[in-house]
Amino acid sequence: MGSASVEDLPGIGPAHGSRLAQTNYRTAAKLFGRYLMCDENYSEFEPFLKRHGVTYENHRADVGTAFQEWSDKYLGPR
DSSP: OTTOBGGGSTTTHHHHHHHHHHTTOOBHHHHHHHHHHTTTOHHHHHHHHHHTTOOOHHHHHHHHHHHHHHHHHHTOOO
């Protein structure tokens, strides 16, 4: 994940990425940190995305799926 832009995440893109950047979530790693703070629980993470401008449910689900897959692959299943 490194320093990849939040816009590089599935479901984000430039429009949602700019809204997240306005709230200081510019990198995928920082947003992933927020996901971890939600105990990798999508039902807790999804409202955060919605409040921060990711308006479409399927886009929020894409981010959640990508983070879950990345977490399982690199941190191990929980």
